[in-house]
Amino acid sequence: MTFERRDAARNAEPATGPVLSVRDLRTAFRTRSGWLPIVRGVSFDIAERETLAVVGESGSGKSVTALSIMRLLDRASSRIEGSVRIDGRELVGLPEAEMREMRGRAMGMVFQEAMTSLNPLLTVGDQIAEVLEIHRLQEGAAAREEAVRLLERVRIPGARARAMDHPHALSGGMRQRVMIALALACRPRLLIADEPTTALDVTIQSQILQLIKELQREEGMGVLFITHDMGVVAEIADRTVVMLGGEVVESDETDAIFAGARHPYTRALLAAVPRLGSRGVGSGPEHFPLVDRASGELRPARPQPDTVDRQAEPVLQVRNLVKRFDLRSGFFAKVTGRVHAVENVSFDLRAGETLSLVGESGCGKSTTGRAVMRLVEPNSGTVRVAGADLVGLEARRLRDVRRHIQMIFQDPFASLNPRIPVGAAVAEPFLTHRMGTRAEARAKVADLLGRVGLDPSAASRFPQQFSGGQRQRICIARALALDPKVIVADESVSGLDVSIKAQVINLLMELQASLGISYLFISHDMAVVERISHQIAVMYLGEIVEIGPAGSVFSSPQHPYTRRLISAVPVPDPARRREVRPVSNDEIKSPIRPADYEPPARRYRQVGENHLVQEWDGDWIP
Structure with missing residues (x-):
């Protein structure tokens, strides 16, 4: 047949x-x-x-x-x-x-x-x-x-x-x-x-x-x-x-x-499912509720005390940050276009505050974080940390200033050397910056592992002997080794299971409350962002299109792109399962522009206290 x-x-x-x-x-x-x-x-x-x-x-x-x-x-x-x-x-x-x-x-x-x-x-x-x-x-x-x-x-x-x-x-x-x-x-x-x-x-x-x-x-x-x-x-x-x-x-x-x-x-x-809209307007960040797996008892969500002094000087100040990548072609490798990855981005971050950068892949949020750290060189703009502008600093001075700003990456396994014990990985920045002796480094490692919920004896084990959530806790401990003022967290929980994600976010919030750390939190997960953030900046094609307090942005989103992001979040309600909504073919537009392109001047209007939205012409098309 x-x-x-x-x-x-x-x-x-x-x-x-x-x-x-x-x-x-x-x-x-x-x-x-x-x-x-x-x-x-x-x-x-x-x-x-x-x-x-x-x-x-x-x-x-x-x-x-x-x-x-x-x-x-x-x-x-x-x-x-x-x-x-x-x-x-x-x-x-x-x-x-x-x-x-x-x-x-x-x-x-x-x-x-x-x-x-x-x-x-x-x-x-x-x-x-x-x-x-x-x-x-x-x-x-x-x-x-x-x-x-x-x-x-x-x-x-x-x-x-x-x-x-x-x-x-x-x-x-x-x-x-x-x-x-x-x-x-x-x-x-x-x-x-x-x-x-x-x-x-x-x-x-x-x-x-x-x-x-x-x-x-x-x-x-x-x-x-x-x-x-x-x-x-x-x-x-x-x-x-x-x-x-x-x-x-x-x-x-x-x-x-x-x-x-x-x-x-x-x-x-x-x-552990983040539920959009569970946080009221004007309230501060809130921990995730967790259930004890053995007893089934619920540890309810508890609010994070909002102690941010918004009159104080920012610990991180970014002004007019620009990063473009040249595209070359032809025999002489002539610049024929540029990727406008970050375009005229400005924001402030204060002590004990979390500012989240949100948007789809390609919007420029991760490049912004890397440019702030000077892991990629900005074309222009200023990034002030601890009184110094990182842009243009020579290598030795840059290394000293980086003590105050550390980064947690998305993939914890790729961030850790599989050949050295995790204790040595956590101690490495402490010793590199000569902040103490080896004995003091060992004591620091034990303290940090305890802070992130791991047994200090784990210092002798290797990264592959830990789960994904535990490896991310180790990366958090390493980022804390230099007692930084700011941590840039780039999609640091996006690869984790939902309950592990809740545990890690609760840990970040507890560390913020006890140590006064500020977070630049980069994510595309709107439900998580709502829970953890004091301020939110929505990015599209390298630009901030809306920025303001988390409660205000989520309860009253002004820009069409912000509304689109929020409406796409899955709602944990089975009653919606039978809804058949039209399938959109929309993708984020390309940030590639001709070599001589100069972006137009943008205007922002204030729609609430510290809540700004970029103005757009006519019907906004993504």
Whole structure:
């Protein structure tokens, strides 16, 4: 029977049971000491047009469950037992040749990081056409034409032209749409989405979630959605399975779980979800509520005392900061354009205050943080810390002033040397700046590790022996080693699980209260920003379009871009799940300008106390 006839026969037979049925799934990995169980007896069903969310923190076994269903684990080092059926056909024990046919035809998978899943040497159109040809659905020109149709189906504007692009030429959101097009190429019965929106900005995340819901309704697919974000679960899932330590600890309708979760771990995940609008106008930052996993008792949110003296001199003063990157081409490498990454940015940060820079990827917020630190050289402007202007300082003097301003990066593992113990990493800046003896450094390390909630004995261990949240605590301890006045935190919690994120943010706020530290907090997570900030600056195309007190900006956003960011935040309310909103194709515009371009002078108007908004002409188009 040809593949086409087999497809026709399959489509002609009405589905009589679940699309996916998993029973007593057990997965183990081979180690030196024997087989290590990772997934322990997981069972669930997914019906046609149903979305099941599998949630849990890193290490809970949710991604291994998905890879076990797809049979993508190394057969030499893994063992899969139990039953996995697609439309009644057993996959466990299926010969690899037949399993390859099932992948794509019966099941499609979207991974978290699209860039590592796409071939950088092939255009996106060729990659989709390749899938069609492998499964003998289309060939040659017909396959390429079908690839364009699939790109149109996932709402990629200018699909015919974009099909000729390589992955690096697309934004993160567009690359994720390409991954969805690849997964849907063979019209599978089941779509498995493994953390597909974790690395995306809030507006792009909203677009991808709406797109999956729309395509599911059109194609009749079952969806297995893996995430650690309960806000996303509320947005997309009909039913939810909660995993901890490789086991299912709770399973129910999503509405029932949000209305009355039974297991302490589920309640902990729900309590840690940042809820936009939970902070009143005029109130200060507020800690996240946390649930003790053993007892299930809730430690309620508590407000952070607002002791900022706004009449005092700023500890960090930025004025008219500009950073542009030259683009060169031709034999003589002539400057043909510039990336206007940061354009005329100004703000003040006072002792004990948190100012958050927010916006989508490409808005210039991270470049602003790096320019403030002089990790990239500003083109112009001033950055005053401890009475000195960092811009233009010679290297020795710059190193001395940097004692007062430190940085925490997004990826704690990449920030730590895997070859040296964490105690040595924390002590290194203290010793480099000759702030004391080695004995004093050891005492300082023990004190700092204790402050960030780690046992001082952990100083002798290496970074790979810690979890992601613990590694970020170590990076915070290292940033505190020089007793800085200001810490620049660049997406420092965006890669963490929701409950770990809540713990780290609470820690940052406690350190601020006890030490009087100021934070320049860079993030695209609006719900987190609302909770932690005193002041908020919204950035778009390298410029601040709105700045003011957090309560005022969130309760009364003035700029259209600010309103767009806030409206895109997932709301942890399952009642919204059935809303089908139009899928937007909007992307942030390019900051690349001609070499002779000079930005227009901007005007700001005051809309409240210390609340300024950039004026715009007519209908603002992002």
